[in-house]
Amino acid sequence: LESSVHTPSTTHPAQSTMKLQLAVAASLAGASSAFTAHRAGNRASTRPVSVRMDLRGPHHPPSSGFYPFAPSAPSSTRLSAGNFDDEGAKNVEASDGSSGIRQLLGVKGASGTDNIWKIRLQLTKPVTWVPLVWGVMCGAAASGNYHWIWNPFDPNDRDVLLGLEDTAKGLTAMVLSGPFLTGYCQTCNDWYDRDIDAINEPYRPIPSGAISGPEVIAQIWVLLLAGLGTSLALDKWCGHEFPTVFAISVFGAFISYIYSAPPLKLKQNGWAGNFALGASYISLPWWCGQAVFGTLDRPVYFVLPILYSIAGLGIAIVNDFKSIEGDREMGLQSLPVAFGIDTAKYICAGSVTLTQLGVAAYLLSIGEPAYAAGLLALILPQVFFQATLLLPDPVANDVKYQASAQPFLVFGILLTGLCVGHHDFGALA
Helix, strand or coil: CEEEEEECCCCCCCCCCCCHHHHHHHHHCCCCCCCCCCCCCCCCCCCCEEEEEECCCCCCCCCCCCCCCCCCCCCCCECCCCCCECCECCCCCCCCCCHHHHHHHCCCCCCCCCCHHHHHHHHCCHHHHHHHHHHHHHHHHHHCCCCCCCCCCCCCCCCHHHHHHHHHHHHHHHHHHHHHHHHHHHHHHHHHCHHHHHHHCCCCHHHHCCCCHHHHHHHHHHHHHHHHHHHHHHHHHHCCCCCHHHHHHHHHHHHHHHHHCCCCCHHHEHHHHHHHHHHHHHHHHHHHHHHHHCCCCCCHHHHHHHHHHHHHHHHHHHHHHCCHHHHHHHCCECHHHHHCHHHHHHHHHHHHHHHHHHHHHHHHHCCCHHHHHHHHHHHHHHHHHHHHHHCCCCCCCHHHHHHHHHHHHHHHHHHHHHHHHHCCHHHHC
16 A cells, blocks of 8 residues: 655654653543544645655555455645654654653654554554543443442442442443444544654554554454444343444444544544544443443433533644644644634633533532532633633643643533432432
């Protein structure tokens, strides 16, 4: 498989490597790197250089792939040189001793490796599994039917065997949402971004040739089928007459595919792409966790996660600010490109804050003032960081804002799940 791409001749100093702690903090806060396109941030010059990329490796014959993940035809895409330095685009290993961990987590500053299993793990970006695992926890809390192994706060919830079974179900749902389906999404995204990565991040496993095209396609299928098989097993384990977890998994896999793959490629549209990110991080794992331990038989179980997914749309916009010039050059209609930075930053802040205020108002309306007050207390720090970091300079402060504000958002989601799980909806009838 050969890909002809154009790269500008102008080079720029590489940006400083991000601290591992900030990367992990951002992911814990629901950072939307799961499907984020690898975009450059500087305007391209006009003199192209042809780059040829062979993903087969010396021992792999040409392959047509396995539809729908077959190799695409050679492409010609004008890209910018945001990550290039005077020696070309190279991955600068972290100097703080964390390069090995970074390699396993799939973040920048990673060390190189020839171990195929470490490379496969890197493709799945384990650092992005955490928000999905958190979403499963929120769904389990919202079900009101998760049992502890030994609950110190409730003497009626100390059935050890039932608690062990629920723990096993929860861990299985987390593996489904994290390693299997998020791993599938990330590998699929890297596959369809391989031309862009050949310019911006040529050290990544696919464009560097560390793993061949057929091996990547095989990994996509293995992770997808493992995830779907696990979802069916969970449905059987939970005694579902309708395979709810399987249906959620199929829908999530489909959204992941059309996010990255042509012809739809949702990531090219700011509204559709960013909402797909928010829903994938919040709604889908919430519904999975709630379906495993309870039911999805009330509209509120759909409305609340969707509202938080709108907040997730705002989170995804934060990732677009630093890429506005590259997006404009490549014709990607991110919201900062479509509306400009000044308008987009208010769309970002508004979608995050107003949706949470709406959720707090709903909790108050159903007679849960304590939970509503707790959620409001978690919203106020987010507003502070929007006023001090996001609105003054969203480009320079994107990482600081996400690391500072998003922990309050994700704990607010869990608080909402706990409220829903403990509320007696039958009393309203």
